Amino acid sequence: xxxxxxxxxxxxxxxxxxxxxxxxxxxxxxxxxxxxxxxxxxxxxxxxxxxxxxxxxxxxxxxxxxxxxxxxxxxxxxxxxxxxxxxxxxxxxxxxxxxxxxxxxxxxxxxxxxxxxxxxxxxxxxxxxxxxxxxxxxxxxxxxxxxxxxxxxxxxxxxxxxxxxxxxxxxxxxxxxxxxxxxxxxxxxxxxxxxxxxxxxxxxxxxxxxxxxxxxxxxxxxxxxxxxxxxxxxxxxxxxxxxxxxxxxxxxxxxxxxxxxxxxxxxxxxxxxxxxxxxxxxxxxxxxxxxxxxxxxxxxxxxxxxxxxxxxxxxxxxxxxxxxxxxxxxxxxxxxxxxxxxxxxxxxxxxxxxxxxxxx
Amino acid sequence: xxxxxxxxxxxxxxxxxxxxxxxxxxxxxxxxxxxxxxxxxxxxxxxxxxxxxxxxxxxxxxxxxxxxxxxxxxxxxxxxxxxxxxxxxxxxxxxxxxxxxxxxxxxxxxxxxxxxxxxxxxxxxxxxxxxxxxxxxxxxxxxxxxxxxxxxxxxxxxxxxxxxxxxxxxxxxxxxxxxxxxxxxxxxxxxxxxxxxxxxxxxxxxxxxxxxxxxxxxxxxxxxxxxxxxxxxxxxxxxxxxxxxxxxxxxxxxxxxxxxxxxxxxxxxxxxxxxxxxxxxxxxxxxxxxxxxxxxxxxxxxxxxxxxxxxxxxxxxxxxxxxxxxxxxxxxxxxxxxxxxxxxxxxxxxxxxxxxxxxxxxxxxxxxxxxxxxxxxxxxxxxxxxxxxxxxx
Numbered sequence: 001x002x003x004x005x006x007x008x009x010x011x012x013x014x015x016x017x018x019x020x021x022x023x024x025x026x027x028x029x030x031x032x033x034x035x036x037x038x039x040x041x042x043x044x045x046x047x048x049x050x051x052x053x054x055x056x057x058x059x060x061x062x063x064x065x066x067x068x069x070x071x072x073x074x075x076x077x078x079x080x081x082x083x084x085x086x087x088x089x090x091x092x093x094x095x096x097x098x099x100x101x102x103x104x105x106x107x108x109x110x111x112x113x114x115x116x117x118x119x120x121x122x123x124x125x126x127x128x129x130x131x132x133x134x135x136x137x138x139x140x141x142x143x144x145x146x147x148x149x150x151x152x153x154x155x156x157x158x159x160x161x162x163x164x165x166x167x168x169x170x171x172x173x174x175x176x177x178x179x180x181x182x183x184x185x186x187x188x189x190x191x192x193x194x195x196x197x198x199x200x201x202x203x204x205x206x207x208x209x210x211x212x213x214x215x216x217x218x219x220x221x222x223x224x225x226x227x228x229x230x231x232x233x234x235x236x237x238x239x240x241x242x243x244x245x246x247x248x249x250x251x252x253x254x255x256x257x258x259x260x261x262x263x264x265x266x267x268x269x270x271x272x273x274x275x276x277x278x279x280x281x282x283x284x285x286x287x288x289x290x291x292x293x294x295x296x297x298x299x300x301x302x303x304x305x306x307x308x309x310x311x312x313x314x315x316x317x318x319x320x321x322x323x324x325x326x327x328x329x330x331x332x333x334x335x336x337x338x339x340x341x342x343x344x345x346x347x348x349x350x351x352x353x354x355x356x357x358x359x360x
Numbered sequence: 361x362x363x364x365x366x367x368x369x370x371x372x373x374x375x376x377x378x379x380x381x382x383x384x385x386x387x388x389x390x391x392x393x394x395x396x397x398x399x400x401x402x403x404x405x406x407x408x409x410x411x412x413x414x415x416x417x418x419x420x421x422x423x424x425x426x427x428x429x430x431x432x433x434x435x436x437x438x439x440x441x442x443x444x445x446x447x448x449x450x451x452x453x454x455x456x457x458x459x460x461x462x463x464x465x466x467x468x469x470x471x472x473x474x475x476x477x478x479x480x481x482x483x484x485x486x487x488x489x490x491x492x493x494x495x496x497x498x499x500x501x502x503x504x505x506x507x508x509x510x511x512x513x514x515x516x517x518x519x520x521x522x523x524x525x526x527x528x529x530x531x532x533x534x535x536x537x538x539x540x541x542x543x544x545x546x547x548x549x550x551x552x553x554x555x556x557x558x559x560x561x562x563x564x565x566x567x568x569x570x571x572x573x574x575x576x577x578x579x580x581x582x583x584x585x586x587x588x589x590x591x592x593x594x595x596x597x598x599x600x601x602x603x604x605x606x607x608x609x610x611x612x613x614x615x616x617x618x619x620x621x622x623x624x625x626x627x628x629x630x631x632x633x634x635x636x637x638x639x640x641x642x643x644x645x646x647x648x649x650x651x652x653x654x655x656x657x658x659x660x661x662x663x664x665x666x667x668x669x670x671x672x673x674x675x676x677x678x679x680x681x682x683x684x685x686x687x688x689x690x691x692x693x694x695x696x697x698x699x700x701x702x703x704x705x706x707x708x709x710x711x712x713x714x715x716x717x718x719x720x721x722x723x724x725x726x727x728x729x730x731x732x733x734x735x736x737x738x739x740x741x742x743x744x745x746x747x748x749x750x751x752x753x
Contacts, residue, residue, distance in 0.1 A: 021478035028477045035479055184385040188392060198734035199727045200691035206709055207727075210719045214406045215399045295495035302698050309498055316505070325506040333494045333502075340493035 050330075061321050073324045074331045077315050081331070084151015084306045090143060093134045094154050100127055101157070109346060128165060131158075147225040151306035153335065155225075159232060159297040159307065164290050166233035171240025172279075176270060178241065179248050189241075196238035201296050204231045209303045228300050236293050243285040247278035281354065287347035291340050308332055403720060418716045419444070425711055427702045429618055440712050447707035448729060454621060454703065455690045458628035462689060463682075465629060466636025473641045484637065491634040496692050499631055504623035504699045511619075514611060525604055525611060531622055532604035535615035541598035548591035555587075556580040620701035624693065632689045636682065643678035644670070675748050683741035687734055694730075704729060 022032045053068025056075075064070035074081070083091050104123030107116035135158070138144035150158065177189035196204070208231030213221055222230070251274055259269035279286075301310035312328040315321060373379045407414060419441035426436050431449040434442060473484040491499075509528065512518065517527030525532040563574035592599070604614030647670050655665040697706035704726060713722040 021476070024476060031477055032479050035483065039479075039483070182381050182385050185388050188388060195727075195731060198687075198731045200694040200705070200730060202694045202697060202705055203709065203723065203726055203730065206705070206713075207723050210713065211403075211723055214403045214719060216406075217402050218406060218409065291493075295493075298495045298497045299695070301497075302695075309495070309501070313501065323510075325509070326502075329498060329502045329506055332498055336495055336498070337490065337493045341489060344493065 061324075069327050069330075070324050071327060073321055073327055077311075077321075080152060080315065081308060081311050082152045083154050084311060085149040086145060086151070086154065087143075087149070090137070090145060093137070093142070097127075097131050097134060097154075100130065109342070124165065128161070131161075147223050150225065152311045153308045155300075155305065156294075156297050156307045156309075159229065159300060160290070160294045162229055163232045163236050163293050163297070166229075167236035167240045167293075168286070170233065170237035171244050172275065174237060174241035175244035175248055178245055193238045193241050196235050197242070199235075201232075201235055201299050202302060204235045205299060205303050207231065224303070225305060228303060228305060232293075232297070232300075236289070239289050239292075240286070243282050243289055244278065246285060247282035248274065250281055251278050284347040284351040284354070287343055287350070291343050291347075294339060294343075295336060308335060407720075412717050412719075414718070414720070416721055418718055418721070421716075423712065423715070425715070427707060428700075429621065429702055440716065443712050444704070444708050444725065447702060447704035450701070450707070451690075451693055451696075451703040451705075452733075454624055454628070454696065454701070455693045457625050458632065458689050458693065459686050461625070461629040462632035462636055462685075465633035467640050469633060469637035470640025470644070473637060474644060488634045488637055491630055492638075496627060496631045497695050497698060500623060500627040500695055500699060503627050504619065508619040508623050514606060517606075517611075523603060525606075527611075528619065529611070529616070530619045531617040532611040532614045533617070534601040534603045535613070537600045537602050539598035539600060541595040544595050545588055545591045545598070548587045552584050552587040555583050559583070618701070620696070620699050623699060624696050624701050628689055628692060631692070632685055635685050635688075639678055639681045639685065640674075643674040646677045647673045672748065679741065679745045679748060683738060683745075686741070687737055690733060690737065691730065 023029045049068045051068075053066045054071050055064045055066055055068065056071050058064065058072045059076065061070070061073070063072060079088070079091075083094055086094060101123070104119050104127055107113040107119045110116065113119075133139050134142070135150070135154075136145060136147065174189050174193055177185050178193065180186050180189070205228060208227045209224065212227050212230065216222075255273055255277065256269070259273040264272065297307055298309040300307050301313060306314065309332050312332050316325040316328040404414075420439050422437055423440050423443050424436050425443075427434055427443065427446055429450060430446045431453060432442075432446060434446050469484045469487060472480050473488070475481045475484075511526060511528040514525075514527045514529055517525045517532075519525055523534050559574075559579060560576055563576045567573055602613045602615075604611040604616070607613075651669055651673065652665055655669040656662075660668065693703060694705040696703035697710055700706065709722055709726045713719060716722070
């Protein structure tokens, strides 16, 4: 004999939710109260500083009268933070590149965007070619702008973009070399990868800026930006190689054997069968590597290039503006955060989509 | 068995994979050595034309510059070779400090991320997502220039109980000064640790033999605390504290943590902890729920379940990525050069290189150190990893 019971109530009840998630045991009650108190007491002054008491309008440091943040400082120096010393009347060239970059990559975040694949391919091929002619100038009657005048967010993006574009093919070659059956080729690749991965980027940049001129034949020299790019790309390619090797290892042996059974030679087997699968598998890893490369581009300020952090750093130490260091750093942090958080979300989405395994 | 005779269809030598492999490898050797020789030759020519001397003779020359912080006795009259060791020790110091604190903070936040308390879990999530996506160099600048730079001067320093002082010259804390007889206290600590190991072994053996459980943790704690305290009291308290005092414009006595070191330490800790927290979280999540349930079914209480079943399995997943985070922290400590903390890169690759101009030797030595330490850390972590790895029989 069984008694019939009323079904459990599953309606959303705020009180019930708070009880279950904030006050379910005695130590959770204590934790919630203490942390909540700390949060409220620290959040309020923070909001006051950042918004309610902040100064947004004005032109000079003397307009920062209230106790809050001096955001008008960011406003005033925005041009410098975006373009560095790039001449004002030529900045439309950089603006075009910014716009093209957005056109190429924003569709990648929208799943149903028609033909987004082609936008991506344009971003990897057409975009750098246009940039190569447009930004330095000196062609087609465009006025030349020395690379020493580039700076700000524009330089950060250039460094990250060329870094990834150069390190990806190099990383593929190194990863294939490390998986090669020829012991000597494998040995060279292992040494190359492990040495670059073991040393900090800052020593690589120092080496590129101090030693590269010594390595080259006399009379041949690169600009500082080029040297930093060479160092950055070589260093990054070692990390990229390890990510891609992970993809190569994840391809079952049957695929390699099937390729051989079809009579394909090594390169055709790799190009047509292995790499397409392996690279798709490691796109999230590549995006994560790119995020860390993007953040590491800030290190170029140590060898005297003005990336976005470099421009802000040189401004906050400028006596004309005083006590604006926190505002400056918050601004740069926000710029990086938006880019990196966006990309990491993108890679997490991809990971979920590509995860066709049977994890429980 | 009859041998397979080479028949007419044998491939041409240039189609034979083995011959090809030999050819490609020979070509690779030639190419690498030719490139290496060209670089070497160029470098020699360039250095000759610029009048840069070669060799490691400069290591014995007097350096002639001061270093603001040194763990070994150092002054400006000492050699360039000495500056190398001063920088190296400073690098190792900040790395070791950072690894300890980042591990603790990372584990706490990683566990908090899985807390049943909504507020705590979300707060940890926000911490991780914010800190991970901001460049470490920016964080170092923030702590050094924006936070520590805004501290008051020594005369107006923040006073914590008259013992600890915080100002823009650093954090001054009381420094313990050992008196003769302190050796006995250290001996007592060593003896207590040895005793705990013996007690643990004995208790384990007894439990296997009789099934009785010995209160190992409580007894160990008592031994660990009581023995050193006893030794300290018997030898008459052979420890004095040197308390920092304001003398003129700065603090004398005590130990002062430089602001450069503090900023670097805080930034490295916070940044690496956000990565470690994610590693710990995924490690704990990787242990399937069935393991916990099975342990409870065997009658283990929740503490034992965690200690004997969940953590050992989670560690297997946690250790490999944790190693690479330690290595990252070690490498990131070289960013010290941006704020002037005298680490290896700042002292040796910076000042020494600029003064001597011997780029090749200095860069090679610095890189060799990073290479050696990286290989060493991954070697020891691999040994540990093998010890905790899944043993398949």
